[in-house]
Amino acid sequence: MGVLFMTLSTLGVFLYFGLSEIVYDSIDSSLLSRAKVLATLINDSDYKTDFNFSDEMMWEYNSPKAGLFFQIRRFDGTTTEKSESLGDSDLPFQTGEKQMNFETILLNGVPARMVNFYIPYNGGKGVRGTGKGMKSKRSGLIIQCAKSIEEQTELLQNYLIVLSLSILFIMVISASGGFLIAKKALTPIKEMSETIDRISESNLSERVNVENIPEELRVLASSFNRTFDSLERSFNRQRQFTADASHELRTPLSVILSQSEVMLRKERTAEEYKNALTAIGEVAGMMSQIVRKLLTITRLGADKVELKIEDIDPGEIISESVKLLTPLAEQKGAGINVSVPDRFVVRGDRAALLELFVNIIDNAIKYNVPQGKIDISVKKETGFIISEIKDTGIGIPKSDLGRVSDRFYRVDKSRSRDLRGVGLGLSICEEIIKLHGGRIEIKSKAGEGTTVSVYLKATAYVT
């Protein structure tokens, strides 16, 4: 707005001065030619100065209304002749001027342009070179010729007014137009920002409506929405974590509180204190396991983990997992049988996949019957490398199959708590497999056992 005003004003000023210069120039040149014409009519000699001004010439200068004036002076300022139109007044005069010059004067309150035209005394020769006078005590003549510029000034003033009004008008039009356009253009942005303002911790699901938004802003709106989507996801994860953590830690905390408080109610034997401390230690150990696993899930889900993707043979990872779990399996008397006929290659993060298989095989051991069996096989099918872990364990009731990867789900809580499970293993596996673009399928029959199939995308080549 300010820039527009500045530009228009500058342009106006230039136009005004340009125009006034043109006007003045034309007046000045006509004044000069008038002065020159007058000069030609003067026959100045030592003896006398003749003004051969014919009436035909003079009629222009007769009436003040015509706005044309002249006055002829000596260099000392004495008037020798002046036009009738001047009446009693004189054209302003300053002695000493020796150069032809133009000035704007006020004549009886009316603006006028005036030229001072100097004719030096040339020894009685006429201006046009006639005559032969030699005496030099006389000074030259000044022809002052003036023309009223009332009309022109008025014109210029009118022009100035019109110009200013135009600028003002343009400013108003462009301002209101700009305001309207801006308002129209900004309405969707305003709505968007209102929506964004409404989005808060408790109201993260609100989104900018992309459909009511002009084409140009849709990209912005959708990227806002995407940002809020991911914000909401991570926020929900955090909230879920807090809820899960607080929920699952409340019971063990109750145990610790009750243990210490009951124990401190009276004097106890060393044996009793020892038992209480053992119980507290066990519960605290479980709590730290819960916290560690919850943090793992949250970190995996928040896409914060940087996977080190490389070519991996699932068979190798499985052998490694089995090696890690052998002591536990021996303790349970579970026999693990691994049959990997071939080498396969998938793309994945070694540590994450190890965690995945350890969790699944660990479950197969934990929920197995005593002296149970675990069969692990790897095969390739329709672009996937499928690792199957089949156990002869307690199985999962059909009604619960959909809930197995829910956090803190355990098949038989009262039984499996003894197994030190906290119900987070499969949740972790789900997060890991999601990051690898694969899936986990679980088939199970209560009392007969469970088969977990891990689908990982096969790479195009086989080594």
Add this chain to the structure above:
Amino acid sequence: MRVLIVEDEKSLVDIIKKGLEEEGYAVDVAYDGEDGLFTAENEPSDVIVLDIMLPVIDGMTILKKIRKAGVKTPVLMLTARDTVMDKVSGLDSGADDYLTKPFHFEELLARLRALIRRGSEVNASVVEIGDLTVNIATHEVRRGGKDVLLSAREYSLLEYMAVNRNKVLSRTLLSEHLYDHDFDLDSNVIDVFINRIRNKIDRGFNTKLIHTIRGAGYMIKE
């Protein structure tokens, strides 16, 4: 007083049971909803501590079912959830009180006492029968201004009789409230305890407070 605890976290049940038993309560335990429902409907309890998240049948369902079956035993809900809505729906389902995990054992004791008092028409924590005072909060018993020392079970029996004063209480009823269902109910043991309590609170006083109602049981009254 007999308490039923329905809670699936064994380590929590173990320590609560121990603490309550040391306070003189008889404690029954159910580790899942099914067992909890059965015990609540078939064993006499003075108060039930009921967890909400339970295997098989959840606590809220148990509560609705036992209330529908006419069981009026006061119920203290125990839960890991602490939103207002959880509390409201718990209380609306017929719970008498609500305790959020993690809780302090002392608070559990105080709330159980309050629930038992409410269930037995006794409003103060000190029950007075003549010059005998039984302080339910501190377990202090005084007769004629003098402290009476009782064992946990003796106290428990006296407390039960005191809060149910002026009522005839059968030997079976007394033993049911003194022992959990792991004990063989031999009501002769009640006679033994009554004798011991009599020796401690009635001997040497002209006014006997514990009365034998022939063929019916015992009663405590002025």
